[in-house]
Amino acid sequence: MKKALLFFVFLLTATAFSQEDAWVYFTDKPMAQFYLDNPLTMLSQRALDRRTTQGIALNVQDTPIHQTYIDQITAATGIIVKAQSKWLNALHIRGSQTDIAALTTLPFVDRIQYANHSLNPGGRPAPQANQTTQRINKFLETQEDYNYGGSNVQVQMLNANWLHQQDFTGTGKVIAVMDAGFPGVNTQTPFQRLRDNNLILGGYDFVNRVANPYTGFQHGTQVLSNMGGYADNELIGTAPNAQYYLFITEDTNSENPLEESNWVEALEMADSLGVDVVNTSLGYFTYDNPAYSYVYADMNGQTSFSSRAAEIAFSKGMICVTSAGNSGSGANPYISVPADAVSTLAIGAVNSSEIKAAFSSIGPSFDGRIKPDLMAMGVGVTVATQTGAIATNNGTSFAGPILAGAIASFWSAFPNKTNAEIIQLVKASADRFTNPNNDYGYGIPDFQLAYNNALLSTSAFSKKSFSIYPNPAQNQITITFTDAISSAEIAFYNNLGQLVLQKPIKDNQTIALDNLNSGIYFYKVTFDTVSETGKLIKK
Template sequence: MKSIYLLLFVFSSVFVSAQVEDAWVYFKDKPNATTYLETPLLMLTQRALDRRSNQNIALDTKDIPIAMEYVDQIKAAAGITYKAKSKWLNAIHVQGTSSDITLLLDFAFVDKIDFADRSLNSTGKKAKNYKTSTINKKLETKVDYGYGTSQNQIHMLNGDVLHQQNYTGSGKIIAVLDAGFPGVNTVQPFARLRDNNQILGGYNYVLRDANFYTGDSHGTSVLSTMGGYTENALVGTAPDATYYLFVTEDNSQESPVEESYWAEAAETADSLGVDIITTSLGYSNKHTNPAYDYTYADMNGTTTFISRAAEIAFSRGMLVVASAGNEGNEVEPHISAPADAVSVLTVGAVNASKTRAYFSSIGPSYDQRIKPDVMAQGLGTVLSDEFGAIVTASGTSFSCPIIAGMLACLWQANPTKSNQEMRQLLLQSADKYSNPTTQYGYGIPDFSLALANGQLAVVNYSKKDLMLYPNPTSDAISIVFPQESLSGMLTIYTILGQKIFEKEVVSNTVISLKAVTSGMYLYQLKGATFTATGKIIKQ
C-alpha cells in the first residue's frame, strides 16, 4: 500500500470490512481507438504531443481513453462501487463483495479481474505499506541566491552552479503527486509561485474535486523543497519551474485505491504535457487490510499497479522521480513501489555530511537491479510547513523532490535531450557510478558534471577530469576541478598572447565573459600539482 515517506510513522486505526474487497477490472479493447489516433488533440494537449514528437515517441493504444460505455455498465452493476480508472492499463478500480465483483466477468468486454487480496485470484498469489506523517537565462550576470540554511542541500549536488547560470527550471513543468497542499495558496514561501502564476492547477482525486489546497500538509512541504522561496532562509531547487498539484493519498485509510488515484493523476499529467512527475508516496506493507500487503518479492517493478503505471509514464517521455522509502532500519528494509520500477529514478536520503540516513530504504529490487538510483539530503532537510514557517524535517520524502527540481534545471539547460538521456546524465554524474551499492545506489549526483556532460556531448567522464564548460560559450564559463579541495590560477590570453584576465579560482567557479569580444582565446589553469591549457571560443 501507500506510505508518505516522512521519518515518523503513524498507523491508521481504520478497519475495512471483510465483506468489501478492492479489485482492478481489466477491459479487452478500446473500440474508439482509430478516432483518437487520427485526432490526437482529443486526448492529449499540444504540449504533450510536442514532447512525444521531440523524443520520437509514437502514439499507441495506451494513449486512447478508456471506453466510458464499458465503465458505465460496470458502474450500474449491482453491489459495485466505482473508484478510479486507468487508460494506460485499460482498467478500472472497483469495490464490492468478492462475489459481486466476480460476476463482472460475465460482461463480454471484461478481460480479467485482479483482487487486491490476491488469495482471491484464480492464480492465487498472496498479496505490504506504511503511512507516515509529520509531527513535528542565458547568463547575464552571476545569480547569487540567498539560500540561507537551505544552502547545503543544493550545494551538495552542485545545484547552485546551475542556478548561477539561470538554469532554475524555467519552461519545465513538474507534477507533484502527494497527500495535500494546504497553505500553498496563502503562506509566504509560496508567494513567488503564486505571483508568477507558476501553479498551473491541480486536482484532488480522493475527494473528486478541484480543491487541492487541502488534505495532509506533506505535499506542501514537498513542494517547498522545489518551489519555495524565502530570501536568506529557503530556496527550492527549481524556483522558476511551473507545477501541477495532485492529491492522490487518502489519509483516512491505507487502501489499494490510492495506487489507482496515482495512475489516474499520472495520466492527467501526461496529457497536460508535464515533464517530470515527483512522488513521495510508496506502497509495500501495513495496509488497513493486511490481506492487501505486499512483500519484498513483489518489489520487482512489474507486480504492483502503481509501478506498472510509473513505467508507462516514463515510456510517454516523462521523468518519474520517487522516494526510496523510510524502512531502512526496519526488519524489511527494502524499497517499495513505485520505487522498484525499472525506469523510475529512486532517491534515497543522506545527512548533511553525505552519509546515508539510517532510515533510508535500501536495494536492490527483488530482481537484483540497482536501487536506490541516487541520494540527496533527506535528514534535516530545510523546508516550509503549511503555516509558512521554515523548519527542518527528515525522510526520503524530501530528498526525492530535491532531485526532481534539479532535474528540471538540468533539462532546461539541455532542452533537446530525451528523458532517457536525462536519466543517464544524472546517473553518470553520481559519485558511485562506477561502483554502486545497495545502500547508496549510484550515489550523490553532481549536477555541474551532468551539465558539462550534456553541453559538451561527452559520453563518459569522471571526477578525475578537469572541466571548463560550456565551450564555445556566449556569456560565461564554469570550472570543475577533479577534487573540490583543489584551486588554481586561471589566466586568459588573446590569440596574440595579451593577458585579459587572471584570477584565483576554485571548483564550480563561474567566470563571466560578457565583456569579452567574440573570438578565440587561450587559457592556462595552474595549480600546485597540475597545469592545464586550452582554447576558449567566445561566440
C-alpha cells in the same frame, strides 16, 4: 504505503473486510482509431510536443477507456467505480467478491485482479486473522545568485546552485507533484513568488474529486517547498522557475490500494497536460487490510498497479522521481512501490555529511536491480510549512523533491534531450556511478559535472554534423553526413505529434516527400545514442 511519521511505529490488528477492491481490465478500445486520428481530443499540444521532441509515437495506450464499458460496470449490481486508468485499460472497483466475479461474464471484460492477493489465481494465502502488520509513517518531521539560507547545504550538495548561477532554474519545464495535500500554498509567503509569476498551473484532489489542491495534509506543501519555495536567505527550491501542477492522491485517513489507482490517474492527467518531471514522495507496501499488502517479492517493477503505470509514463517521455521509502531500519527495509519501477528514479536520503540515513530504504529490487538509484539530503532538510514558517524535517520524502527540482533545472538547460538521455547524464555524474551498492545506489549526483558531460556529448554530435536540404522542400530532400557518420535514422512528426515517416539513412541519401501534405514537420535524427531535432517545411 507507510503513512505515519517515520519514527512512529504502531501495530494494526486485521479486521474483517466485507468489501473487496479489484481492478477490472477490458479487452479493447473500440474508439481508439478516432482518438489517434484526432489526438488533441485526448492530449494537450504540449503533451504532443513533448512526444515529438523525443521521437515518441502515439499508441492505443494514449486513448481513453471506452465509455460504454465504464457505464456498464458502473451500472452493475453492487459495484462502485473508484478510479480508472486508460494506460492499463482498467477500472478500480469495489464490491463484494460475488458481485465482482459476476463481471467476468461481460464480453468486454478481459480479467479481474483482486487487491486481495489470495483471491487471484496462484495468489499467496491470506494472512491469519490474528496476524499483525507493522506500519511506519512516512511523513516526517552567475545569473541567479540566491541567498539559500538554511537550504544552502541541500542545494549545494548536488551542485544545483551552479545550475542556478548559469540561469538554469527550471524555466520551461513543468513538474507534477503527487502528494497528500498542499494547504497554505495559495496563501503563504514562501509560495508567493510561484503565485505572482503564475507558475502554479492548476491542480486536482483525486481523493475527494474536487479541483482544489489547497487542502489535506501539509506533507505536499513541504515537498513543493523543496522545489519551488522562495524565502530569501531562508529557503530556495531547486527549481524556482519551473511550473507546477499539484495533485492530491493520498488519503491520510486510510491505507488502501485505491491510493495507487488515484496516483495512476493523476499520472495520466500529468501526461495529458504535458508534464516533464513527476515527483512522488509516496510509497506503498502495507495496507489496512493485510491481505492487500505487498511482500518483498512484489518489488520487481511489474507486480503493482502503480509501478506498471510508472514505466508507461517513462515511455511517454516523462521522468518520475520517487522517494525510496523510510523503512530502512524496519522489518521490511526495502524500497516500496512505485520506486521499484525500472525507469523510475528512486531517491534515498543522506545527512549533511553525505552519510546514508538509517531510515532510508535499501535495495536491490527483488529481481536484483540497483535501487535506490540516487541520493540527496533527507535529514534536517529545510522546508516551508502550511503556516509559512521555515522549519526542518526528515525523510526520503524530501530527498526526492530536492533532486526532482534539480533534474528539471538541468533539463531546462538541454530541453531537446530525451528523458533517457537526461537520466543517464544525471546517473553518470553521481559519486558512486562506477561502484554502486544497495545502500546508496549510484550515489549523489553533481549537476555541474552532468552539464559538462552533456556539452561534450552535444559537441561530439556536432562534429559529426549532418545537413538537410532544401528546407523549405517540395517533393524530396537530401541528407548529407560528415565522414564520421556511416548511418543513422530519421523520423518525421506532424504538429500533432503523429509519426508520419521513419527510415534508416546514409550519407547523401535522397528521401521522397510525396506522401506528406504541405506544412511544418519536426524531424529527429538519431546516431548511436545521440539525437538532434529540427523543423522541416514542406511546400
